[in-house]
Amino acid sequence: MTTLTTAGRPPTDHTASGAIRLLLTLCGLTALLLTSATLATPARAADAPAASQPPTRAAYLADRLRENPVHVTDQLPRAVPRSMAPDFARLAQRTGVPTYVLVLPNQSASGEDLLGTVHDRLRRDGLFVLLDESGVRKATAYGVSAPAEAARTTTVFELPYDAGPLRSFERFVDVVAQGPEKAEALAGAAREKFRDGNEPEAMYIGPSDRQNQSFVTGIALTGVPLTILLLAPCVRRARRRFPRATPPGSTADRPASTRPKWRRLLTPSLALAVALAAAIALTAPLVFDQTKRRAAPLPTSGEMTARVERVAEGLARDPVYVDPESPRVLDATQFSRLHDRIERFGRSEGGGPVYVTVVPHLSEDESAGDEELFAAAVRARLGKADAVGETDGVYVSADPLTGYIDVFNHGLRLDSRRLLFDLPESIAYGDDRANAADDHLMGERLDALMTHLDESPRTDGPTSSGDPLPAPSPQAENSLPPLFATDFWPGLFVGVIAALLLLGLVAGTLGIVGAVLRRRSPAPLPTQALPLVSPREPSEAYLRRTARTELQAASLAFASVCDAEGEGSASRIGPAWNRFDAAMLLVGGDMDGLRSPGTDPATLLAVIVLARGARNALQGDTNDRCCGVNPLHGPSAGRRHVRISAEGNRRRMLSLCPLCLDSAVAAPRELRERMLTLPGPTGTRVPYDEPEGSPLSVLGDGISRLADRVRDSAHVH
Numbered sequence: 160m161t162t163l164t165t166a167g168r169p170p171t172d173h174t175a176s177g178a179i180r181l182l183l184t185l186c187g188l189t190a191l192l193l194t195s196a197t198l199a200t201p202a203r204a205a206d207a208p209a210a211s212q213p214p215t216r217a218a219y220l221a222d223r224l225r226e227n228p229v230h231v232t233d234q235l236p237r238a239v240p241r242s243m244a245p246d247f248a249r250l251a252q253r254t255g256v257p258t259y260v261l262v263l264p265n266q267s268a269s270g271e272d273l274l275g276t277v278h279d280r281l282r283r284d285g286l287f288v289l290l291d292e293s294g295v296r297k298a299t300a301y302g303v304s305a306p307a308e309a310a311r312t313t314t315v316f317e318l319p320y321d322a323g324p325l326r327s328f329e330r331f332v333d334v335v336a337q338g339p340e341k342a343e344a345l346a347g348a349a350r351e352k353f354r355d356g357n358e359p360e361a362m363y364i365g366p367s368d369r370q371n372q373s374f375v376t377g378i379a380l381t382g383v384p385l386t387i388l389l390l391a392p393c394v395r396r397a398r399r400r401f402p403r404a405t406p407p408g409s410t411a412d413r414p415a416s417t418r419p420k421w422r423r424l425l426t427p428s429l430a431l432a433v434a435l436a437a438a439i440a441l442t443a444p445l446v447f448d449q450t451k452r453r454a455a456p457l458p459t460s461g462e463m464t465a466r467v468e469r470v471a472e473g474l475a476r477d478p479v480y481v482d483p484e485s486p487r488v489l490d491a492t493q494f495s496r497l498h499d500r501i502e503r504f505g506r507s508e509g510g511g512p513v514y515v516t517v518v519p520h521l522s523e524d525e526s527a528g529d530e531e532l533f534a535a536a537v538r539a540r541l542g543k544a545d546a547v548g549e550t551d552g553v554y555v556s557a558d559p560l561t562g563y564i565d566v567f568n569h570g571l572r573l574d575s576r577r578l579l580f581d582l583p584e585s586i587a588y589g590d591d592r593a594n595a596a597d598d599h600l601m602g603e604r605l606d607a608l609m610t611h612l613d614e615s616p617r618t619d620g621p622t623s624s625g626d627p628l629p630a631p632s633p634q635a636e637n638s639l640p641p642l643f644a645t646d647f648w649p650g651l652f653v654g655v656i657a658a659l660l661l662l663g664l665v666a667g668t669l670g671i672v673g674a675v676l677r678r679r680s681p682a683p684l685p686t687q688a689l690p691l692v693s694p695r696e697p698s699e700a701y702l703r704r705t706a707r708t709e710l711q712a713a714s715l716a717f718a719s720v721c722d723a724e725g726e727g728s729a730s731r732i733g734p735a736w737n738r739f740d741a742a743m744l745l746v747g748g749d750m751d752g753l754r755s756p757g758t759d760p761a762t763l764l765a766v767i768v769l770a771r772g773a774r775n776a777l778q779g780d781t782n783d784r785c786c787g788v789n790p791l792h793g794p795s796a797g798r799r800h801v802r803i804s805a806e807g808n809r810r811r812m813l814s815l816c817p818l819c820l821d822s823a824v825a826a827p828r829e830l831r832e833r834m835l836t837l838p839g840p841t842g843t844r845v846p847y848d849e850p851e852g853s854p855l856s857v858l859g860d861g862i863s864r865l866a867d868r869v870r871d872s873a874h875v876h
Contacts, residue, residue, distance in 0.1 A: 217273065219483035221280035224259050231262040232484055233465040237633050238292040238523035239324055240458035241465065246325055250332045256303040257285030262324060263484055264519050264560065265291040274299050286335070292523050293320065294327030306342035310334035313342070316349035319359040323454030364449050369639045370646040372447040377650020378657060379439050384432035385658035391428030393665055444642055452637050463525045463633070464540075466518070467533070471540035474514050482518040485559040486597070489517065493602030500609035509572040509617035512552030514541070515605065519560040527630040530556040530565040535627055538569055551621065553578075553612065555605070562589050562599030564608060567624040573615050575622040586611060695789055699756065699838050702763035707753040709770035710746070713739050716777050734863065735776035741866035742769035744873045745854075760837040761853035764790065765865065768855075772862035783861040787813030789835040790847065790858060799823050801830055813859065 213219070223230040229251060231244045239262050251258035259281070266273060266289070274287040274297055284302025288295060295314050298307035314330045322330075334342045364372075473480040478501050481489060489497070497515065504510045516537065526532040534554040542550030551570025558564075564587050568575040585593075586608050593600040694701065717739065720732065745766050746752055753763075768790050775782070775794065786792035788801075795814030801823050802810045815823060822829050836844035848855050854868045 213481050213483050216483060216485065216487060217276035217280045220261060220273075220277050224261070224277065224281055228258065229260040229262075232264065233462065233469065234264055234482075234484065234519065234521065235262070235292050235523040236458040236462040236465070236525055237527070237636065238453070238455045239290075240456060240462045242459065242462065243325060243456070247328060250325075250329055251288075253332050254286055254305065254335045256300070256305050257283065259283075259285055259287045260290065260328070261288070262290045264521055264523075265293075266296070266486070273297075288328070288331070290324045290328060292324065292521075294318065294322060294324050295331045298331065304339070305335050306339045307335070309339070309342035309346040312346040313349045316346075316353040317359065319361045321361050321363050321453055326454060363451060363453050364639065365452055366640060366645075369447075369449070369642070373640075373642055373645050373647035374650040374653070376439070376443045376447070376642060377647040377652075378654040379443070380436060380654065381651045382654030382657045382661075383439065384436040385655060386661055387428055387432045387435065389658055389662040390665055391426070393662070393669060447642055450639055452639060455637065457633050457637065464536075466525060467536045467540050470516055470518060471537050474516070474537065474541055478513060479515045480517065482516075482559065485517070485519055488557075488559045488562075488598040488601035489605075490602065493606070497602070497605055497609070500606065504609060504612055507613065510612075511571045513555065513609075513612070514538075514552055515555040515557060517557045517559050517601070520556065520558050520563075521560075525630070527636070529627060529630055530558075530563075531567055531624065531627040532630055534565075534567045555608065557601060557605065559599075559601070562593060562601065563587065564601075564604060566608065566612075569623050570621045572617045572619070572621055573612070574618055575624045578612075578615065579624055583607075583611065694791070695833055695835055696844060697760075697791070697835075697837070699760050699763070702760050702767065702837075703753050703756070703758065706746070706758075706763045706766040706770070707750055709767050709774075710739075710742060710750045710753075713742070713770045713773045713777075714750075716774050720777050732777070735773045737870070738769045738776060738862060738866045739773040740875070741869035742766045742773065744869055744875065745769070761847065761855055764835075764837065764847055765854050765858075765869070767791065768858065768862060769866055769869070772866075783863050784814040785858070785862060786816035786819055787811075787859055788815060788819045788830055788833055790855075791835065792816040792818065796820050801827060 220230065229244050229248045231239060231241045231247065233241055247260050247262065251260055261277070274289055278287055278301045286298065286300050286303060286305045286307060289297040295311050298311045300307045310331045313334045314327050318327055318330060334345055470480050479494065479497055501513045504513055520526070520528050520530050520533060522528040526536065534556055538550045538554060553571060553573070554567045554569065556565045566578045566582055568578050586604050589599055589604060593604065717732070745762050746758065768785060780794065782794040784795040786795055793816055796817040797820050798812055798814050799820065800810045800812050819830060819833065835847045837847050839845045848858065854865055854872070857864050857868050
């Protein structure tokens with residue numbers, strides 16, 4: 160009997176049918192999973208660039224502030240090393256409110272918007288401050304009471320442009336801590352002071368200023384001492400030309416021959432010149448004591464390579480690196496398309512890897528703003544230098560702040576010079592439309608660059624842009640040259656020239672003044688009025704000029720007496736004429752011959768004594784003797800035994816003028832210090848009556864005896 164099921168079908172083996180159904184189910188699930196995986200793989204590949212898109216700038220900075228309320232960028236190591244972060248944090252605690260500090264490259268006009276978006280991302284209230292390499296750029300208070308704008312205004316107008324970010328932030332914090340009312344008052348005062356033209360002076364100097372300081376120091380070091388040495392003879396000559404009284408017994412009145420030899424060599428002018436030179440050399444480094452060009456401390460080697468390491472690590476994961484601290488210039492679509500173009504170029508004939516870095520390049524960064532140097536440093540860091548070809552490729556530097564694009568080829572079959580120097584300007588710098596856009600149309604221009612690379616002709620072998628010159632070290636860049644260097648040496652030469660020019664100017668001026676005074680001066684005063692103005696160390700020029708003046712005065716006196724008295728003057732003219740005639744015999748009968756050198760000083764002194772004696776005789780003075788200490792003192796007032804030699808006790812009977820006669824009683828030692836001396840043949844000075852063969856040896860017997868001696872020597876009777 161056959162058993163039927165309710166469906167009218169014959170019975171089956173339930174175990175076998177169950178196994179079949181299970182097998183079919185497993186096969187279906189496997190097929191479904193494989194199909195899903197096949198369909199999903201392209202989608203994930205397409206989404207990969209979008210998934211690797213870096214976070215927005217605000218999100219990145221908010222994350223940094225969440226980790227630490229002070230974030231110092233690694234892109235300004237020369238101006239703001241990251242080691243300064245503790246200093247900013249210490250100052251931020253003085254505000255009295257939660258303070259968040261961002262130190263970033265200059266963000267242009269986007270600073271306030273950046274602080275707002277960072278605050279929204281961070282979701283914390285407080286005082287948000289944005290600084291760049293120059294100082295406080297923006298400051299805003301969210302949910303707290305703080306005079307942010309007033310404090311920022313005060314720092315801008317009170318501090319010089321080179322004060323540096325740390326000093327700027329310190330002043331900002333000080334103003335914030337004083338409260339709103341005081342801060343507003345300080346801001347208004349600083350603004351008014353600046354408006355009146357009181358711009359703060361710079362705190363640091365540059366190399367050109369140091370060169371000026373070195374130049375001035377060199378001029379002073381040679382010009383001042385040399386001027387003293389050169390002008391000292393002019394001053395002494397002027398004093399002899401226009402003598403004035405000197406106190407009896409003073410060191411200035413002491414004959415040079417009585418001074419020790421070492422004191423004659425070490426003149427006051429030489430000592431003063433040496434002292435001033437030493438003073439200038441010692442004080443110049445104290446006056447010009449600047450050693451730095453700006454306030455930034457020296458960065459460490461790690462701070463100088465931090466950004467390069469960050470970028471290289473990013474390029475190791477993705478051929479396009481976008482700086483998270485800079486404004487976004489590539490959207491998701493452009494970012495994805497750039498990846499596709501780079502991948503296609505890598506598979507093309509003669510192509511290869513392309514590395515794009517969208518980072519700013521500033522003079523304060525590790526490469527001093529040199530894009531080629533930065534690309535070379537990233538390449539060296541990206542691959543190991545000993546791995547052949549591992550880091551070959553095209554390195555594209557795109558600056559998100561300026562919009563400039565530079566291309567450097569290393570190891571691909573492309574014309575490196577053409578890429579470096581002949582890149583179309585629309586790609587390298589952008590057109591007017593790109594310059595007006597906030598993103599510099601960076602996505603379009605990078606796409607055009609990839610097209611340019613695709614169309615670039617291939618070379619027979621790999622080429623390279625070459626190795627760039629190294630950037631200056633921070634220490635050399637921030638240090639001033641030594642003071643005694645650069646323009647110091649030309650300054651020494653200019654100082655000598657300036658001293659010579661000044662000497663010429665002073666000598667010319669004194670000459671002109673002397674000529675004018677000689678023309679306007681009346682005839683010499685009577686000898687009775689001369690004791691206090693007669694020099695004891697007259698120069699040859701003084702004697703020559705005085706002798707000519709005395710002869711002219713005596714000649715005029717003779718003419719005046721003859722015209723006034725006629726024949727009745729013969730009794731007075733006789734003795735006076737003998738003296739005048741003797742004086743003319745000494746000069747060869749020509750007074751004009753005294754204009755030029757040639758007559759020895761002793762003869763010139765004899766001419767002066769005879770001419771003055773002739774004039775005195777015409778006036779009725781019968782005194783035949785003059786002062787034996789200094790004949791220029793005039794007629795004697797008496798005779799006395801005096802000792803005028805410093806050696807021995809020998810005394811002489813001398814005729815003395817009233818001044819010397821008083822000194823012989825009150826201070827006899829002063830007489831030998833007042834003894835008239837004349838320039839000797841060897842440059843030393845000798846007493847006036849010592850020159851061998853001089854007619855002055857008989858002057859002690861009277862002026863008439865001197866006249867007779869001269870006339871006898873000339874065989875005139």
